[in-house]
Structures are given as structure tokens and as C-alpha cells.
Amino acid sequence: MKYLLMLYADEVAGSKISPEDMRGFMQTMYAYQDALTKAGAFVDTAPLTPTTKAKTINLEDGELKVHDGPYAETREQFGGYYIIEAASMDEALKWAAKCPAATWGKIEVRQFANFS
Numbered sequence: 648m649k650y651l652l653m654l655y656a657d658e659v660a661g662s663k664i665s666p667e668d669m670r671g672f673m674q675t676m677y678a679y680q681d682a683l684t685k686a687g688a689f690v691d692t693a694p695l696t697p698t699t700k701a702k703t704i705n706l707e708d709g710e711l712k713v714h715d716g717p718y719a720e721t722r723e724q725f726g727g728y729y730i731i732e733a734a735s736m737d738e739a740l741k742w743a744a745k746c747p748a749a750t751w752g753k754i755e756v757r758q759f760a761n762f763s
Contacts, residue, residue, distance in 0.1 A: 652754050653754065654727045657752070660751075
């Protein structure tokens, strides 16, 4: 089964991290990805650009409305994800708990729906 690990963190706090400290944080993230890969659990990952570059759209009476930023104002922003393979939600939660991003933000874990 595939699970999506959505990584949330405070962008403002993250922007204040020194380049040297950020390199250290990224090294821990690369090590986490290596562990997922070695266990056969890694599927995909990607970071997202800051919410200042995001757009939100909706249709009102057939007219496209484009808004700057994310839909909701929140203290933490969705910053990236991992897609992993796991046998159960419990296993996916164990992998999420090992993700270094859990030490500076929150991780939402959701199973991919299977409609077949």
C-alpha cells in the first residue's frame, strides 16, 4: 500500500535557519531517504516552493478566480512530501516517526485510496 507523508513546518522560522545549519538538516533528510530506499519503502519525494509563490483557484459562476497564496492561513505550511510503500498504517507511522522533519514540524500520513 502507498502512503503519503505530508511535511508541514513554519516557513518563517525555516527562512531564519543559517545555510550551515540547513545543510546539516538536509543531510539528515538524505539519510532518511537512503534508509527508506534500502528498506524498499521509498517511492518518491519532492520539496515545494514557499507559499508566497503559491496560487489558489476557484470557479465562481463559471469565472476563474486566482488568488495569491494558499487557501488557508496557518501557522505551519505544507512544504514537501514522501510517498512510501508500507504494509499497514502502523508501519507508515513508524517510518513517519523516523523522518527528521517530525522534529521541527508535523507530518500528516494518509493512505492512497484504491478504487479498483
